[in-house]
Amino acid sequence: MNKVITLDNPPVNALSFKYSEKILKEIEDAENDPSVTSVTVTGANGFFSAGVDVNDFQKDWDPSGTTVRDIIETIERSDKVFVAAIDGVALGGALELALACDRRVATPRSKLGLPEIKLGLIPGAGGTQRLPRLIPPQEALQMMLKGETVSAERALELGLIDEVIPDVMVSVSNHPEHVILSSASSVRESKGEGPLKKRRVSEMRVQLPATAQAFALPYIIAEAHKSVPPEENGGLAAHKLIDAVQAAFELPFPRGLAREYRLFDELVASAPSLALRHLFFAERELSKIPGLPPAEPLEIKTAGVVGGGTMGTGIAITFANAGIPVTIVEPNADQIGKSRQTIFGMFMHQVKRGRLTQEEAWKRGQSIAFSEDYAALADCDLVIEAVFENMAVKKEVFGKLDPLVKPGAILASNTSTLDIDEMAAITKRPEQFLGLHFFAPANIMKLLEIVRGKATSAQTLATAFKLAKKLRKVAVLSANAFGFIGNRMFFEYTREAVALAEEGVPPARIDVAMKKFGMAMGPFATFDLSGIDVFWHVAQGRPDLELARTPILDRLYEQERLGQKTGKGFYKYAEGSREAIRDKEIEQLFAELAKKAGVKQNPDVSDEEIASRIIGALIMSGEEILRDGVALRPGDIDIVWIYGYGFPPYRGGPMFYSQEALAHA
Ligand code: 3H9
Numbered sequence: 001m002n003k004v005i006t007l008d009n010p011p012v013n014a015l016s017f018k019y020s021e022k023i024l025k026e027i028e029d030a031e032n033d034p035s036v037t038s039v040t041v042t043g044a045n046g047f048f049s050a051g052v053d054v055n056d057f058q059k060d061w062d063p064s065g066t067t068v069r070d071i072i073e074t075i076e077r078s079d080k081v082f083v084a085a086i087d088g089v090a091l092g093g094a095l096e097l098a099l100a101c102d103r104r105v106a107t108p109r110s111k112l113g114l115p116e117i118k119l120g121l122i123p124g125a126g127g128t129q130r131l132p133r134l135i136p137p138q139e140a141l142q143m144m145l146k147g148e149t150v151s152a153e154r155a156l157e158l159g160l161i162d163e164v165i166p167d168v169m170v171s172v173s174n175h176p177e178h179v180i181l182s183s184a185s186s187v188r189e190s191k192g193e194g195p196l197k198k199r200r201v202s203e204m205r206v207q208l209p210a211t212a213q214a215f216a217l218p219y220i221i222a223e224a225h226k227s228v229p230p231e232e233n234g235g236l237a238a239h240k241l242i243d244a245v246q247a248a249f250e251l252p253f254p255r256g257l258a259r260e261y262r263l264f265d266e267l268v269a270s271a272p273s274l275a276l277r278h279l280f281f282a283e284r285e286l287s288k289i290p291g292l293p294p295a296e297p298l299e300i301k302t303a304g305v306v307g308g309g310t311m312g313t314g315i316a317i318t319f320a321n322a323g324i325p326v327t328i329v330e331p332n333a334d335q336i337g338k339s340r341q342t343i344f345g346m347f348m349h350q351v352k353r354g355r356l357t358q359e360e361a362w363k364r365g366q367s368i369a370f371s372e373d374y375a376a377l378a379d380c381d382l383v384i385e386a387v388f389e390n391m392a393v394k395k396e397v398f399g400k401l402d403p404l405v406k407p408g409a410i411l412a413s414n415t416s417t418l419d420i421d422e423m424a425a426i427t428k429r430p431e432q433f434l435g436l437h438f439f440a441p442a443n444i445m446k447l448l449e450i451v452r453g454k455a456t457s458a459q460t461l462a463t464a465f466k467l468a469k470k471l472r473k474v475a476v477l478s479a480n481a482f483g484f485i486g487n488r489m490f491f492e493y494t495r496e497a498v499a500l501a502e503e504g505v506p507p508a509r510i511d512v513a514m515k516k517f518g519m520a521m522g523p524f525a526t527f528d529l530s531g532i533d534v535f536w537h538v539a540q541g542r543p544d545l546e547l548a549r550t551p552i553l554d555r556l557y558e559q560e561r562l563g564q565k566t567g568k569g570f571y572k573y574a575e576g577s578r579e580a581i582r583d584k585e586i587e588q589l590f591a592e593l594a595k596k597a598g599v600k601q602n603p604d605v606s607d608e609e610i611a612s613r614i615i616g617a618l619i620m621s622g623e624e625i626l627r628d629g630v631a632l633r634p635g636d637i638d639i640v641w642i643y644g645y646g647f648p649p650y651r652g653g654p655m656f657y658s659q660e661a662l663a664h665a
Pocket of ligand 1: 014050052053054055067068069089091092093094096115116122123127210281284285616
């Protein structure tokens with residue numbers, strides 16, 4: 001008789017300590033029941049399972065209690081045949097459980113992966129030892145290093161599963177026998193013969209590609225180490241993962257497994273993993289808004305964008321990518337031409353890269369329409385304004401839009417600093433008004449700040465969060481305050497960088513120190529990328545801003561040193577190149593300005609001191625934002641800085657970093 005064991009622990013069937021105990025007991029019962037000859041493990045709630053419950057690591061991870069490892073060891077010892085029947089997501093410890101079974105089958109919609117690296121961990125229930133034995137070892141290594149899922153179809157190609165089965169699993173709980181019959185009858189060794197036999201992955205040998213010689217192993221391992229960041233810069237888990245896979249190549253299974261367990265248990269307590277787990281939970285908190293009454297989100301079926309500049313075009317591409325038809329209103333025919341070209345170029349690039357088929361690219365391109373007339377937006381469910389960052393201009397846009405766009409539709413501004421309420425007041429629908437602050441390039445950057453005006457309704461906010469998910473953005477709620485969360489902090493961050501330059505530290509050195517800290521880009525390189533004029537314009541409107549009081553912005557603006565776009569900013573750029581070249585002129589300019597203002601020179605600071613001053617300013621600003629209620633939680637700020645400003649994820653974001661630093665002070 002076949003016994004079906006269903007993982008059923010809503011929402012995602014996570015294998016917590018407690019739930020693992022229950023499953024272990026079911027498996028032991030099956031083991032002790034002589035009438036049971038085979039066991040099918042499957043999942044309920046539309047998932048196989050998301051793996052081990054990440055909450056368990058937050059407490060004291062105690063592998064001596066019952067974990068998925070015990071379940072797997074029991075399966076491994078059993079003489080009965082185990083089949084993993086996967087429908088939906090099978091991740092982490094759950095896929096490791098499937099790897100310990102004798103057969104694996106999955107429905108076409110299933111996704112399988114070992115994403116532990118994204119939490120700063122490695123697979124810790126045999127995954128690093130079994131996967132390289134089951135599928136080509138280099139594929140196994142890459143799959144675990146990237147932490148990405150594979151489709152059922154790809155899993156079959158790789159040999160990770162034995163068969164893709166149709167939708168039989170969907171009805172598994174109603175017809176438990178059906179699954180094993182279906183899978184068993186279709187996964188026989190040779191069609192139509194005999195019952196399933198044991199086939200333990202742990203007893204297989206790592207299969208090197210036919211061309212590889214014995215010496216290929218050390219080469220593969222050495223190359224892998226070279227391909228990941230250094231241990232101290234976010235690469236800790238990756239290096240440990242490679243060590244564990246090396247053990248799979250070189251050691252007998254039990255010894256390799258012991259090494260994996262040890263490395264995993266070490267990583268659970270490591271600083272990068274704590275930081276990445278903090279971000280995992282922070283990201284899932286984002287849409288939980290305390291005190292907000294529940295509201296049914298509206299469906300956004302069509303969208304409009306006012307302004308066909310870089311930002312408007314990027315926003316339109318984002319909608320097209322999500323399957324939402326979008327109309328760009330742009331009065332300038334030249335600009336329409338440029339926008340069309342950007343869209344065409346971007347989709348062609350995707351086709352060249354093999355990310356989109358020609359047909360799909362064409363379809364997406366066709367879903368972006370252009371018009372010179374606001375009336376084309378009358379039937380849109382949402383219209384986003386992406387015109388010049390100036391209050392008068394924006395008010396004029398909303399003054400025209402509001403009477404034209406159908407009642408009930410949402411109006412949004414893509415402003416990065418301006419007052420949402422002032423714009424909403426122009427319209428007769430302040431409840432359906434909010435800020436949707438995309439980051440440039442809008443079709444690439446994952447961050448979206450949702451800015452809540454004083455009248456923005458719960459339904460409008462719920463719609464924005466739902467839309468963000470569809471657009472594949474990470475949405476963070478901000479109150480309506482100057483610069484919202486990200487840019488307000490960015491001004492403090494850059495002000496401190498400028499202060500250091502005024503004290504005689506070359507901008508290029510400051511950037512190097514910040515990159516060493518882990519920032520994706522230094523502050524001066526960011527100035528040059530965004531355009532000095534952008535900051536200069538913001539400063540004109542906010543003379544109270546400390547950054548606005550530093551004379552350097554005025555001087556650069558006067559000299560038309562606007563950054564990459566003019567070939568000169570805080571760096572020099574060769575014609576057509578984005579490579580920043582250190583520029584002594586800038587250092588002289590800083591020296592002159594400092595002399596005039598009587599700023600004491602102190603160029604001999606260490607890299608650590610540079611980072612600690614700049615990050616310190618960032619943290620102070622974050623604390624202020626929390627006090628003012630602009631951000632809901634420290635974790636929200638962390639997410640903004642990770643996804644919008646290139647803060648290193650392995651440090652958990654500025655607020656988490658400061659909390660950790662305090663804890664260890
Ligand atoms: C591991 O397995 C270690 C082993 O190798 C070794 C052990 C010895 N734990 O994302 P969603 C919650 S490490 C706890 O909004 P979706 C999530 O917090 C683990 N909770 O939905 C949320 O809760 P709430 C390796 C989890 O449909 C709810 O489920 N596994 C876990 O967009 C819905 O989540 C991973 O890293 C979990 N493992 O996406 C998997 N997973 O409603 C990480 C989810 O209270 N998870 N929750 O806010 C995912 O990738 C996605 O959540 C998933 C669903 C694709 C499953």
